[in-house]
Amino acid sequence: MIPLSWLLLLSALLFTIGVVGVLVRRNALVIFMSIELMLNAANLAFVTFSRFLNTLDGQIFVFFVMTVAAAEVAIGLAIIVNVFRLKETVYVDEINLLKG
Amino acid sequence: MIPLLFVAFAAVLLVSSLLVILHRNPVTSALFLVLAFCALAAIYLLLHAEFIGLVQVVVYAGAIMVLFLFVIMYLNLGHDVEGGVTLLLRRGLGWLLGAALVAEGVLLLRRGLAPGPTAPPDPAAVAGNTQQVGLLLYSRYLFPFEITSVLLLVAMIGVIVIARGRRETPPAAAAPADEAGSPGEDA
16 A cells, blocks of 8 residues: 555645746746646645545545636636736736836 | 555656646646646545546546646747846746755654555445545535535636626727637637
8 A cells, every 4th residue: 555655745745846836937827837736736635634534525625626726727817818918928027017 | 566556656747747847838838737637646546536536637637728728829829938147046046945845844754754554444445436425525515515616607707707808998909909809708
């Protein structure tokens, strides 16, 4: 069987990759994909503990997280499309309308 | 056998998610993200979460990534153009902070890096995972499940309102914007 610490380590590494992606990239779409990676790391931790605690509640939570992720992606991509129409770019460091 | 499969899928997951954040072309990034989601679904299957694994493939690798690819191709993005000192500085800071996060986690987990407990026997083996999840979802979690439908409805209305764009543009400015304006209703 798979030890608990391997799964948690994998989840932590996946989350860190998502964090680094958000910090390093400047393309808004890739930043969005990194956020999806972080959500999936949390889902992996949920499923892991649901397996090791012998309940199914964690899997139900993953189901809800997926719903929220779908809604978030749809709205975020709509915002990115709107920003692209306005500024002709998706690079987050060129979107500085709020800067005085 | 199962630990071997786990290590293989974990390696695929980590390498492809690293390529998501390292590759210059957004389309390639999105395709590597699909690969990462499929590897994660395989890990869910190894954990006996069959329902979640299949939903992962259908919803994430299917619906969400198609939306991503659609928007990338709609915006017609090429390779990322990157350069400049501030960018190098920010990139260095990003990797530094990521390394700090890993070090923090290792420090916290150092006590627990022993293999830890292995999983108890599968409770859903008698009836099947999907049936068990369905029973729980429609009994104890019925109210959150219904709230989910409201959430999706609100998201749908919000996306339509956001992506429709402005209608009250003057006619002179509206003429060139019209070509780009109408496909936005699909996004």
